[in-house]
Amino acid sequence: MRVLVTGATGFIGGHVVAALLAAGHEPVPCARDKTFGKRRLPGLEWLKIDFNTDTSVEDWLTQVQGVDAVVNCAGILQGSLGQSMAHVHRTGPIALFEACARAGVRRVVQISAIGADPNGATAFSRSKAEADEFLTGLDLDWIVLRPSLVYGAGSYGGTSLLRGLAALPVAIPLPDGGRQRFQPIHIDDLTRSILRLIEPDAPARLILEPVGSQVRSVREIVLGLRAWLGIAPAPVLALPMGVLRAFAKLGDLAGLFTGQGTLRSTALKQMELDNTAPVEPFAAAVGFTPRSFDEGLARMPSQVQDRWHARLYFLRPLILLSWVPAFFALGGIVAALTRGTDDFMVPVGIISGVFLFVLALVAAWALRSQR
Numbered sequence: 001m002r003v004l005v006t007g008a009t010g011f012i013g014g015h016v017v018a019a020l021l022a023a024g025h026e027p028v029p030c031a032r033d034k035t036f037g038k039r040r041l042p043g044l045e046w047l048k049i050d051f052n053t054d055t056s057v058e059d060w061l062t063q064v065q066g067v068d069a070v071v072n073c074a075g076i077l078q079g080s081l082g083q084s085m086a087h088v089h090r091t092g093p094i095a096l097f098e099a100c101a102r103a104g105v106r107r108v109v110q111i112s113a114i115g116a117d118p119n120g121a122t123a124f125s126r127s128k129a130e131a132d133e134f135l136t137g138l139d140l141d142w143i144v145l146r147p148s149l150v151y152g153a154g155s156y157g158g159t160s161l162l163r164g165l166a167a168l169p170v171a172i173p174l175p176d177g178g179r180q181r182f183q184p185i186h187i188d189d190l191t192r193s194i195l196r197l198i199e200p201d202a203p204a205r206l207i208l209e210p211v212g213s214q215v216r217s218v219r220e221i222v223l224g225l226r227a228w229l230g231i232a233p234a235p236v237l238a239l240p241m242g243v244l245r246a247f248a249k250l251g252d253l254a255g256l257f258t259g260q261g262t263l264r265s266t267a268l269k270q271m272e273l274d275n276t277a278p279v280e281p282f283a284a285a286v287g288f289t290p291r292s293f294d295e296g297l298a299r300m301p302s303q304v305q306d307r308w309h310a311r312l313y314f315l316r317p318l319i320l321l322s323w324v325p326a327f328f329a330l331g332g333i334v335a336a337l338t339r340g341t342d343d344f345m346v347p348v349g350i351i352s353g354v355f356l357f358v359l360a361l362v363a364a365w366a367l368r369s370q371r
């Protein structure tokens with residue numbers, strides 16, 4: 001089957017493309033940055049798309065020509081100056097779905113999110129629900145998948161944050177001690193279900209909640225990931241939600257300009273929902289029961305790259321900005337050589353140099369594992 005996949009450079013979309021290839025299908029991956037995709041999978045015909053701008057049916061009619069099914073895996077957690085949540089989750093996908101209806105592409109799988117709700121507390125939840133509602137009103141063989149937390153080989157966004165927390169030294173601070181509940185589903189179970197659901201004879205016109213067969217609190221997930229990474233146990237510290245909400249506001253501000261960052265208000269609000277559901281309806285529709293979180297980790301040994309990434313997670317912003325203290329340290333040296341050691345830039349340079357030294361030590365600690 002020829003299957004158009006949006007969000008093909010992302011975590012879920014990338015795995016969907018890989019699973020389609022493994023099953024002998026012909027994926028048509030779509031990305032905003034086609035060059036990046038083409039470098040990774042040069043054998044495929046990549047399409048350049050952007051839900052911010054491709055908001056009319058006409059934008060999609062040629063893209064869906066000759067396609068047997070569409071899997072929409074594109075999404076963002078929160079809007080930014082360059083990314084409109086309304087377009088990425090609602091206007092763009094609605095135009096794509098309408099184009100499918102006009103072009104006769106009957107199978108459409110929409111990756112929504114657990115808790116999607118037209119009256120939800122976040123723009124994320126509302127915009128997802130609005131696109132789902134539009135799709136379910138079309139005369140197509142649609143499937144809406146609303147997964148709980150998805151994990152697997154590699155990590156993006158929220159799962160990277162969980163891995164970063166799991167690898168912290170000394171103690172692990174978690175919102176409210178990590179009492180929030182998820183039902184993590186392994187990416188291989190999600191892609192297996194998508195492969196089943198794109199088949200012409202598969203069940204259709206269903207809203208399903210892909211979940212794993214084990215409810216896990218954030219605390220259990222993070223401690224499970226820590227053990228999976230092979231890091232010695234550490235105590236959990238309960239962080240008051242109020243403090244985190246204040247940090248998230250800063251994250252929102254930074255994310256507005258950079259379009260990046262996971263500690264943002266939407267993530268916190270989504271986390272506070274009960275991200276669990278009965279596994280039986282999903283299992284019945286796809287013909288298998290997804291593995292538990294414990295099984296998922298046990299069948300996926302962690303690698304040295306996982307340890308490096310997890311330990312460097314919170315250092316990344318400091319390393320990215322390390323050119324600032326480096327600039328002041330150099331300024332201090334130049335000032336000492338040209339204007340003498342009494343110049344005000346000299347202590348600034350020394351403090352910057354000490355900061356860089358400590359950062360280098362911590363980075364060396366983070367990268368010490370060779371296995």
Ligand SMILES: NC(=O)c1ccc[n+]([C@@H]2O[C@H](COP(=O)([O-])OP(=O)(O)OC[C@H]3O[C@@H](n4cnc5c(N)ncnc54)[C@H](OP(=O)(O)O)[C@@H]3O)[C@@H](O)[C@H]2O)c1
Pocket residue numbers: 006007008009010011012013031032033049050051052073074075076083088111112113114146147148149150151156157158
């Ligand atoms: N991962 C989970 O645990 C989880 C759980 C429930 C639901 N979901 C939903 O599943 C979907 C995929 O999640 P993910 O974890 O794979 O996220 P991800 O790794 O961040 O990938 C998101 C994808 O969406 C693409 N995208 C972003 N803005 C776009 C735009 N304007 N036009 C077209 N494509 C755009 C990204 O492409 P670029 O490379 O161009 O940015 C990327 O390929 C999201 O809608 C998410 O809400 C995920």
